[in-house]
Amino acid sequence: MFEEEIKRLNPKPKFNLTWYRNEDRYSDGAVENDIIHIIAENKPEDYSEAIHENFSWPAYYYLINLRKNILNWYPFQENADILEIGCGLGAVTDMLCDRGRSVTAVELSKRRATAALLRCRERENLEIIVGNLNDIKFEKKFDYITLIGVLEYQGHYTESEHPYTDFLSNIRRLLKPNGKLLIAIENKYGLKYWCGASEDHTGVPFDGLNQYRIGNKNACTFSKAELTEVIEKSGFEYHYFYYPLPDYKLPVVIYSEDYLPTEGNAEYFSPYYIPNTDGLVIDEMGVYDDLIKNNVFEFFANSFLIECGNEKEKRTYPVFASLSSEREREYRIGTVIDSEKKVSKFVTEASAEEDNIKQIGK
Secondary structure, three states: OOHHHHHHHOOOOEEEOOOOOOOOOOOOOOHHHHHHHHHHHOOOOOOHHHHHHOOOHHHHHHHOHHHHHHOOOOOOOOOOEEEEEOOOOOOOHHHHHHHOOEEEEEEOOHHHHHHHHHHOOOOOOEEEEEOOHHHOOOOOOEEEEEEEOOHHHHHHHOOOOOHHHHHHHHHHOOEEEEEEEEEEEEEOOOHHHHOOOEOOOOOOEOOOOOOOOOOOOOOOOEOHHHHHHHHHHOOOOEEEEEEEEOOOOOOOEEEEOOEOOOOOOOOOOOOOOOOOOOOOOOOHHHOHHHHHHOOOHHHHOOEEEEEEEOOOOOOOOEEEEEEOOOOOHHHOEEEEEEOOOOEEEEEOOOOOOHHHHHHHOO
C-alpha cells in the first residue's frame, strides 16, 4: 500500500523494516489512508488549506501544527541524537528533525510509519524503524528520548508483570549519561474528566476516574503521584513536571512546577475536546481560579510533560512557554520564561523568520 506514492515522492529518510512482524497492532482505521493521501499531495507541513478543504476531526488532529507545541520550545542541545518512540503519523517528527543532528523514530504500525515517512520526506537526518521498541536492538545511545502518548499503552505492548516500570527501565538504558527522557501523558484526574469530557482512550465519561471498569484495558493513565512512583521505580534519579494547557495534544501554554498559573491567567485557551456542552456537569474554564486559589492545580492538570534524567544538572531551564501557532507559518512565535526569570521570544517553525521577532519586540 502506498508504494506508488513512495516511488513518486522518493523520500530521503531511511525506512527500516528489519523489526517489523508484518502486523499493524495499533491503528485508527481506514481514516489513516485519507491522511496519508493528503500528506502525499501537499508540501511537507503545509496543510492549512488541505485541512480546510477536507475538514474532519482526524484531518485536523493529525495535521494541525499545534501538535508540535508540546516540545518546539524545549531547549534541545546542539547536535543531539533523538529517539522518538511512537511517532504515529509524524506530527512531531519533522520538528524534532529541526532540533536534532539525528532522529530515530520508532512506530508499531507500518501504515502510520509510512505517513511519517512521506510527511518528513525531505529529511536526511531521519531513520524510521517499524516495530515494537522492546524488540529493537540499537547501535547507539541517545541524548533525548520522547514518549508522547505512548507510556499509557505499555500494559498491552510490554509483556511483563510490571510493564510500565520495566518499559521505562529499558528506555533508561538507551540514554547517554546526561540524556533526558520526555514523557507526555494524560492525567487520570485531569479537570476535563471531572467536568464530563470523555476519557481519551475509551470514550467513556469518568472511565479513568473509575479505574477503567467500563472501557477497554488497552490503556492506563496515572495521577501525578502514581506517575512519579513509576518513574522513580524505573531508576530515574531526577524528574521535573510541566503542565500543558489545555492538554499535551494541542497545547497553547506550558506551565511548570516552578511557574504555576495565578488567578485569572488560566483562561486563555479553548478546550477543543468539548464539541458542545450537552455532556458537561461542570464548566472547566470556570473552575481554574478556584483550583489555583486552593493550591491544587497540579493534581487536576489535564496532562503532564515530564523531563526525566539520571541526575539533575545545574543549568538554566524553561519554566513557562506561551505558543502562538495560529498565525501564518512565518509569523509563528513563542515566548519562554526561564529559571532565571529571563523572557525571550523564539520562532516555533524553522521556516519562520527571525526578523519577525524584532518586529513584535523581545
